Amino acid sequence: MLLAIDVGNTQTVIGVIKNDEVVTSWRIYTPKIKTGDEIGLMLVKLMEIEKISLNNINDAIACCVVPGVEDQLIKACRRYFDVDVLLVTGEFETGMKILYKRPVDVGADRIANAVAAKEVYGVPCVVVDMGTATTFDVISSKGEYLGGVIAPGMEVSAKALFRSAAKLFDVELKKPPSVIGNSTVRSIQSGIFWGVIGQVDYILRKIEDQLKEKPILITTGGLSRIIVENSSYKFIHDLDLTLKGLKIIYDKNRK
Numbered sequence: 001m002l003l004a005i006d007v008g009n010t011q012t013v014i015g016v017i018k019n020d021e022v023v024t025s026w027r028i029y030t031p032k033i034k035t036g037d038e039i040g041l042m043l044v045k046l047m048e049i050e051k052i053s054l055n056n057i058n059d060a061i062a063c064c065v066v067p068g069v070e071d072q073l074i075k076a077c078r079r080y081f082d083v084d085v086l087l088v089t090g091e092f093e094t095g096m097k098i099l100y101k102r103p104v105d106v107g108a109d110r111i112a113n114a115v116a117a118k119e120v121y122g123v124p125c126v127v128v129d130m131g132t133a134t135t136f137d138v139i140s141s142k143g144e145y146l147g148g149v150i151a152p153g154m155e156v157s158a159k160a161l162f163r164s165a166a167k168l169f170d171v172e173l174k175k176p177p178s179v180i181g182n183s184t185v186r187s188i189q190s191g192i193f194w195g196v197i198g199q200v201d202y203i204l205r206k207i208e209d210q211l212k213e214k215p216i217l218i219t220t221g222g223l224s225r226i227i228v229e230n231s232s233y234k235f236i237h238d239l240d241l242t243l244k245g246l247k248i249i250y251d252k253n254r255k
Contacts, residue, residue: 001056003043003081004246005073006109007064009132010155011222014043015243016052022240024050027222030066036075044080060085061250063108063242086250088112093252095119098145106145110137112245114145117218119248121236126207128200128235129242130221132156138207138215149203154196154223161188175230197230204233 001023006013007030015025026046031039047054060077062085064070070087077085090104094115100106113127114137126148127137133156136149152160158173171185179194181187208214217234219227220241228237238244 001052001058002247002250003057003060003077003083003085004243004250005060005062005064005085006112006242006246007062007066007069007073008109009065011131013239013242014046015240016047016050016057017243017247020247022243024052025240025243027239030069032066032068034069034072036072036079039069039072040076040080043076054081057081057083059083059250059254061088061246062086063088063112063246065107065109086253088246088249092249094249095252096139096143096145100145100147107135109242110135110148111145112242112249113137113218113220114139114245115248116238116241116245117216118143120238120241120244121216121218123216124211124213125216125218126204127241128204128217128219128221128224128227130154130219130223130227134196134200136203136207138211140211141213149207151199151203154192154226157195158188158192161192175226193226197227200227201232 002017004015004017011027012030013027016023060083074085077083088108090106117125117127118139123139123143124141125139129135132153134151134153138146138148140146171188175193176186176189179190181190219235220238228235
């Protein structure tokens with residue numbers, strides 16, 4: 001079995017993959033200040049809950065956008081699973097031509113998403129990943145990674161608003177009962193919630209205009225259900241997309 005880990009700025013997705021199937025997965029808050037032993041013990045506990053033997057984990061792959069976690073993740077995998085984790089970079093073989101000016105600048109999670117979208121759902125396609133940032137990754141009808149868009153995520157936008165406006169306060173981020181808020185709380189909720197929906201829909205419309213064709217739309221990430229349920233566009237919703245991409249990249253790079 002393959003242990004696949006996607007370490008994001010806010011959340012980390014962990015999955016166990018057998019053959020090409022994600023057997024199980026977990027979503028946790030990213031452990032920004034954890035030792036290798038703490039990460040290892042957490043992984044062991046998750047395996048125990050799902051009754052997965054540690055001996056069945058014979059390799060590991062990860063994408064990580066939090067540098068401080070990388071070294072500890074390597075230590076955890078070595079000590080508790082006796083494997084060296086493969087850390088994905090823009091220099092890996094992906095089977096996809098990356099047209100970024102500097103391919104190494106593309107985040108490993110975005111590469112994994114793009115690879116999975118291409119292989120699993122077809123091209124042309126756009127992946128919208130809603131996490132700390134809302135990212136759009138565009139794959140052409142030729143299967144090339146064209147680039148994309150990086151925008152502030154819902155929680156980042158909300159925190160910036162609360163920090164910068166002295167008389168505004170933190171509120172629960174959820175869909176308000178109407179667009180026109182009848183209180184400060186509901187006005188804030190409406191602005192943040194519908195602002196994100198409008199941002200996604202408008203950017204997708206501009207991407208379609210540039211592509212001059214209708215792409216397949218896939219969404220993933222911790223906040224992606226918000227888009228699926230409220231956007232004017234129709235999405236394929238795949239919370240395991242990054243894990244699937246990691247498995248494909250692993251198959252192309254294992255020795």
